[in-house]
Amino acid sequence: EVQLVESGGDLVQAGGSLRLSCEASGFSADEYSIAWFRQGPGKEREAVSCFSSYDGRTDYVDSVKGRFTASSDSAKTTVFLEMSRLKPEDTAMYYCALDVISGCGDFGEWRQRSYYGYWGQGTQVTVSS
Numbered sequence: 001e002v003q004l005v006e007s008g009g010d011l012v013q014a015g016g017s018l019r020l021s022c023e024a025s026g027f028s029a030d031e032y033s034i035a036w037f038r039q040g041p042g043k044e045r046e047a048v049s050c051f052s053s054y055d056g057r058t059d060y061v062d063s064v065k066g067r068f069t070a071s072s073d074s075a076k077t078t079v080f081l082e083m084s085r086l087k088p089e090d091t092a093m094y095y096c097a098l099d100v101i102s103g104c105g106d107f108g109e110w111r112q113r114s115y116y117g118y119w120g121q122g123t124q125v126t127v128s129s
Contacts, residue, residue: 001026002024002025002026002027002098002100002117002118003023003024003025003026003120004022004023004024004034004096004097004098004118004119004120005022005023005025005120005121006020006021006022006094006095006096006120006121006122006123007020007021007023007123008020008021008123009093009094009122009123009124009125009126010125010126011126011128012086012125012126012127012128013127013128014086014087014088014127014128014129015085015086016086016127017082017083017084017085017086018083018086018125019080019081019082019083020036020080020081020083020094020123020125021078021079021080021081022034022036022078022079022080022081022096022120023077023078024077024078024079024096024098024118025077027098027100027118029053029100029101030054031052031053031054031101031102031103032053032098032099032100032101032102032103033050033051033052033053033098033099033102033103033104033105033110034050034051034053034072034079034096034097034098034099035047035048035049035050035051035096035097035099035104035110035115035116036048036049036050036070036079036081036094036095036096036097037094037095037096037097037113038090038092038093038094038095038125039092039093039095039122040089040091040092040093041091041092043092045095045113046061047061047110047111047112047113048060048061048064048068048081048094049061049064049068049070049081050070050104050110050111051070051071051072051076051079051104052103052104053072053076053103054103055103056072056076057103057104058070058071058104059104059108059110061111064083064090067083067084067085067086068081068082068083068084069081069082069084070082079096081094083125086125086127087127088127088128088129089127090125090127091125091126091127092124092125093122093123093124093125094122094123094124094125095119095120095121095122096119096120097113097115097116097118097119097120098116098117098118098119099115099116099117100117100118
């Protein structure tokens with residue numbers, strides 16, 4: 001059974017930092033991608049970042065570039081999201097998602113929710129002003 005478990009969410013002041021973790025298990029794939037999405041209050045779930053297992057490539061949406069960094073452990077089954085210079089608008093439930101077919105893609109495919117077959121339960125990040 002595929003499982004994705006997020007952790008690390010917390011309440012933090014604006015300008016602060018947090019590190020989220022997504023531990024993926026129960027699957028086997030030559031190439032896969034693990035993405036972070038977020039859903040703020042009253043908003044649609046949106047893509048944040050993507051990590052590709054094949055080459056370690058990462059990609060980000062513009063709103064977090066330069067502030068968020070995705071990385072993995074040596075097994076590439078735990079993906080971290082280092083978030084710095086947090087803003088109140090970063091407040092959201094953060095979810096990780098797994099695609100076991102390919103990497104992040106070259107044309108922004110990773111930003112589509114339908115790209116992923118597996119999702120975690122989420123971890124809450126709240127940034128106070």
